[in-house]
Amino acid sequence: MDLGTFVATILDFIAQAARRKTVRSLFAEHNKPTPGLVEFLRQAMDFSKMTTDDEDTWASDPNAFVADEDDEMVSQNVRSAALDMAIVCLALSSSPHCSPSSSLVSLSLSY
Numbered sequence: 100m101d102l103g104t105f106v107a108t109i110l111d112f113i114a115q116a117a118r119r120k121t122v123r124s125l126f127a128e129h130n131k132p133t134p135g136l137v138e139f140l141r142q143a144m145d146f147s148k149m150t151t152d153d154e155d156t157w158a159s160d161p162n163a164f165v166a167d168e169d170d171e172m173v174s175q176n177v178r179s180a181a182l183d184m185a186i187v188c189l190a191l192s193s194s195p196h197c198s199p200s201s202s203l204v205s206l207s208l209s210y
Contacts, residue, residue: 103177110143110180114187127191140181140188147181 100108116122126136149157157164
């Protein structure tokens with residue numbers, strides 16, 4: 100298993116766990132996402148950014164880049180797992196038990 104697959108698996112596990120009511124208290128307290136969750140999401144987003152090679156591929160042939168990304172999406176990649184994790188985090192912060200947090204919203208908007 101390569102590092103990307105390992106990280107995607109961890110992100111997927113955390114996202115699935117965060118969807119469970121019994122575990123939500125680990126991710127939100129006092130109607131805000133925990134600092135640990137915000138930092139975890141920040142690290143996941145940093146890890147999923149485009150590499151220099153990705154940028155070069157995009158610049159030289161955008162269609163090839165999109166085709167490669169589509170192929171990788173079949174097997175959960177880090178970028179798609181981080182996006183799913185961000186969606187879960189935003190859903191947590193907008194649930195009736197957890198109002199949106201400025202730190203989480205600003206983090207999601209900065210990416």
